[in-house]
Amino acid sequence: MSDLVDRIEVTLKEKKLTFNRVEHELGFGNGTIKRWKEQSPRLDKLIKVAEYLNVSLDYIAFGVLQTDSSPNGAGIPSLKRIKEEQGLICDGSPLTDEEADVVAMYRLLPPMHRHEVYDYVFFKYQRHVEGERGFFSSAYTEEGAAIQSGPGEGRNAYTETA
Known part of the structure; x- marks a missing residue:
């Protein structure tokens, strides 16, 4: 800035x-x-x-003047060029175009909205990590439909009593 x-x-x-x-x-x-x-x-x-x-x-x-001869902003540097110049890298490897776009959009947000975006991404990340380990709510979703806690409790269970 x-x-x-x-x-x-x-x-x-x-x-x-x-x-x-x-x-x-x-x-x-x-x-x-x-x-x-x-x-x-x-x-x-x-x-x-x-x-x-x-x-x-x-x-x-x-830092570029948009002139009458370039009404479509031809003088504005392209996002691709800016990303290449900045060399956006994470964990030693270059960011994909989509990842770099997310970073660029995040930087343009006001601080209050940045916190909201961060909180949302962190929430999604936690759900993903817990999902790989098997979090408790998976037993109540379609993903966990195959999980059965005991005999006669699957989708095809009978409701008759012995």
Whole structure:
């Protein structure tokens, strides 16, 4: 995120503005923009800054100006190129395209949503690991249908009494 703040700072200097002035005029708290070096900014705030500075959101986010000659964003670096440049690796092997896309999308989420995603993935991981060991609820699902706890308790059991 520091590149984003650096691009904003360069634009501020070109326009002879300060962080404090922009933050004050946009109704942001003091130091909000500089905190974006460590925290992901909200999209609505980025849009306000881009509009205030009269630059494209593409420039602030990616460092590339989208011109009239490239209306479809041809100047924006491709996700594939970014992944190759960053060399995304986990456990010593490169991430698949799908894994890298998940990481890229995760990074674009606000912190609150990142926690929700992490909690969900962790939950799914735990269920998967427990499933391999045989967790208690598998006896009540289709996967555990073959599990019988005793004679006469399967799917074809008779309800007659002796």
